[in-house]
Amino acid sequence: MSGKKTEKIVKAGLYVVVISILGWAYFSGAFQFIIDNPKDLLYLTGQHLKLVGISAALAIATAIPLGILITRPKFKKLDWIVLNFANIGQTVPSLAILALVMSYFGLGWQTAIFALWFNSLLPILRNTVAGIENVNPQIIDAGKGMGMTSKQIFFKLELPNALYAIMAGIRTSVVINVGTGALAFLIGGGGLGDLIFTGISLYDTGIMLSGAVPVILLAVLLDVLLGKLEKIIVPRGLQRTLEAA
Amino acid sequence: MIEFQNVTKIYESGDKKVTAVNNINFHVEPGEICVFLGPSGCGKTTLLRMVNRLIPITSGSIEVEGKNINSMDIIKLRRSIGYVIQHNGLFPNMTIEDNINVVPKMLGWDQNRMKNRYSELMEMMGLDPGQFQKRYPYELSGGQQQRIGIARALAADPPVMLMDEPFGALDPVIRDRLQNEFLRIQKEMKKTILFVSHDIDEAIKLGDKVAIFDTGKLMQIGTPDEILSNPKNDFVRDFVGDDRALKRLTLLKVRDLMVLSDRFRKSRLNSEWHGQVISVNENLKTALSQLLSAPNGEICVVDDHNKKLGVLCVSDFNLFTEVHPKDISIVR
Amino acid sequence: MEILEFVQANWPEILEMTLEHIELVGLAVGIAIITGVPFGIYISQKESLASLVLAVAGIIMTIPSIALFGIMIPIFSLINQGIGFLPAIVALILYSQLPIIRNTYIAIKNVDPNVRDAAIGMGMTTFQRLLKVELPLAFPVIMAGVRTAIVLTIGIGAIAAYIGAGGLGGYIARGISTSYAVMIQVGAISVSILAISIDVLLGKLQKRFSSV
Numbered sequence: 011m012s013g014k015k016t017e018k019i020v021k022a023g024l025y026v027v028v029i030s031i032l033g034w035a036y037f038s039g040a041f042q043f044i045i046d047n048p049k050d051l052l053y054l055t056g057q058h059l060k061l062v063g064i065s066a067a068l069a070i071a072t073a074i075p076l077g078i079l080i081t082r083p084k085f086k087k088l089d090w091i092v093l094n095f096a097n098i099g100q101t102v103p104s105l106a107i108l109a110l111v112m113s114y115f116g117l118g119w120q121t122a123i124f125a126l127w128f129n130s131l132l133p134i135l136r137n138t139v140a141g142i143e144n145v146n147p148q149i150i151d152a153g154k155g156m157g158m159t160s161k162q163i164f165f166k167l168e169l170p171n172a173l174y175a176i177m178a179g180i181r182t183s184v185v186i187n188v189g190t191g192a193l194a195f196l197i198g199g200g201g202l203g204d205l206i207f208t209g210i211s212l213y214d215t216g217i218m219l220s221g222a223v224p225v226i227l228l229a230v231l232l233d234v235l236l237g238k239l240e241k242i243i244v245p246r247g248l249q250r251t252l253e254a255a
Numbered sequence: 256m257i258e259f260q261n262v263t264k265i266y267e268s269g270d271k272k273v274t275a276v277n278n279i280n281f282h283v284e285p286g287e288i289c290v291f292l293g294p295s296g297c298g299k300t301t302l303l304r305m306v307n308r309l310i311p312i313t314s315g316s317i318e319v320e321g322k323n324i325n326s327m328d329i330i331k332l333r334r335s336i337g338y339v340i341q342h343n344g345l346f347p348n349m350t351i352e353d354n355i356n357v358v359p360k361m362l363g364w365d366q367n368r369m370k371n372r373y374s375e376l377m378e379m380m381g382l383d384p385g386q387f388q389k390r391y392p393y394e395l396s397g398g399q400q401q402r403i404g405i406a407r408a409l410a411a412d413p414p415v416m417l418m419d420e421p422f423g424a425l426d427p428v429i430r431d432r433l434q435n436e437f438l439r440i441q442k443e444m445k446k447t448i449l450f451v452s453h454d455i456d457e458a459i460k461l462g463d464k465v466a467i468f469d470t471g472k473l474m475q476i477g478t479p480d481e482i483l484s485n486p487k488n489d490f491v492r493d494f495v496g497d498d499r500a501l502k503r504l505t506l507l508k509v510r511d512l513m514v515l516s517d518r519f520r521k522s523r524l525n526s527e528w529h530g531q532v533i534s535v536n537e538n539l540k541t542a543l544s545q546l547l548s549a550p551n552g553e554i555c556v557v558d559d560h561n562k563k564l565g566v567l568c569v570s571d572f573n574l575f576t577e578v579h580p581k582d583i584s585i586v587r
Numbered sequence: 588m589e590i591l592e593f594v595q596a597n598w599p600e601i602l603e604m605t606l607e608h609i610e611l612v613g614l615a616v617g618i619a620i621i622t623g624v625p626f627g628i629y630i631s632q633k634e635s636l637a638s639l640v641l642a643v644a645g646i647i648m649t650i651p652s653i654a655l656f657g658i659m660i661p662i663f664s665l666i667n668q669g670i671g672f673l674p675a676i677v678a679l680i681l682y683s684q685l686p687i688i689r690n691t692y693i694a695i696k697n698v699d700p701n702v703r704d705a706a707i708g709m710g711m712t713t714f715q716r717l718l719k720v721e722l723p724l725a726f727p728v729i730m731a732g733v734r735t736a737i738v739l740t741i742g743i744g745a746i747a748a749y750i751g752a753g754g755l756g757g758y759i760a761r762g763i764s765t766s767y768a769v770m771i772q773v774g775a776i777s778v779s780i781l782a783i784s785i786d787v788l789l790g791k792l793q794k795r796f797s798s799v
Contacts, residue, residue: 019639031658101786103742106775109759113768113775152344155307155417156358156407157333170348189651193746196763206657210749215661222654229649245348247391 058201065126077138122199137179141172261315290462337408608754615679627691675752683736690732694725
């Protein structure tokens, strides 16, 4: 009852915040910059999306198979090594990762992609492993007892039941990646960070906001979109139990 | 039907050897419910899980329908045996219909046949097929989930069912209801069922045979009445409890006592009866309980048509304590 | 080897920057604890506020850190503090709020209802219940939130160097702008070591407390 009401208040509050930021951006000349340089903004946004998209796709393509691999019985003994590595890796600040990669590979967008890939790998890997390992063992036992082959157990039970966690990992990782992508400018990756850092160093709020606002909107937008995707992909039978948990 | 021969399971961890199941020998007839009873860690679940090879046998052999399970394809074996576990093990990512059709689908049944089987099973379980078809397990109550668990195990009509404390997680009222439904279904299906339980009352109620285990050994196997009236050793005696004579009464009907008793008090039935009455099909424990609360120590026995058959009093129970269970079944 | 030489030559500066970094993080998280824990307790008693607060905090978390820093600058310019320590601290406090508020809230909500019932049944007031029953039981989970906040803030604090907040990020920023690889590496490695060692340390502390 009050949940709906609160939701409305939250939404209204958010609109107010967004509108006020946009209004502020307008008055400090951010839109003037955008109106004057629409191509720049479009180009940088495209670059930003490319950085985030390619690195996220690569991260998904490596982390999920790796996560699946180390949860197979044959490799089970290795999983603590990978998980410890992932835990420590996640503690390392993203700027440090970017800087380190750059100091060895030099400036360039390949460097940026590599750094972002590494940065987004770990949340997905960790969630894939946790998702698969947390599947209720009784379900697996029932499946085995009913005569499912190990392939069927994986595709019909383990994977669908781990999807929620895997999707959450992808979502977290992509949203973080949008932010880290803004730092990619520092190592020659381009993107919207260009405007932010230029604005900061020039003390030009307009330029800075014309980079910062799109980055924020991009992050929020991707978060919402991936949330919607999650609703479509995750089996419906799992969604309510997880909301409750 | 199911034959256990010198079945042994030894777990080894390091230098330690733990014998979980120790040289078990017995067999279960077709259409029988055999309850494996015992405290936790007695090996009953291990033994059950060895039948569909979820746990490999260390030595000895198990035969199902005359075939050694180790000589069969493991996947085929499991698909031919129904399996129900305590927390139902329904797959949360699948609808109720998909859950029930898991095994038929793997066996390659066509859509129509699966649909019909689904409806048939749901009706058997007293659930509306249409209402539940597209629902997910989380939307069902515990009792409903367990019914679906049993229906799923029955789906491909396996001759043998393994049930690991299927009613263990339910509250007593629901458990009692499901037990009754289960017995009703079993009357038609005549499956051969191995049923793990730690509850002596459940074992007495459901089992055609009860096998009592302790520390991996088979202590006694027999009909519930044999076990209650003739416990083989101290462990069985303790496990069934000091009130085993009372428990035994639940196995018998008022009718049984009437058959035994020649001096059944028909004479006292001349005039109108104002006291309590009891059905001839009621069990003797209920009858005793009613007698104890009857003001004049007597109750009237009636048949299904409410016709008065006689009068029962506490002293009639003396007859029964002297009679061996086998004699009762002969009389019956 | 160059790294070692660099460290040998500049260790007083590295030490100073590390301390600066710790000061930044310590102050931010300290303030976040002082504000976030009571706030988390408050919303755990006021369910209608909880989802609102958690949603807003969640959205703040999705705002990329450099963008938030950027937004802080013009706001603090109004009081002539546009660049430096103050905007950085405020941004870091905002970031560390979410894990602390959320964990406090969850921890108190997750206290076994039977225990809470027993406390109420024994005649404890709401305040006594919080102080004597719920907070002690919730402590390990709150600690976990603080740990997450600290590790997060160490990382974001490195970025704060770009708005002149000092700390180990300074080496990274200076190294990148002058293409001085060794300086970058020293900055990056030392901030990583700081984050990892504090994480490990807090993990040990957490284990000790949760076993009590």
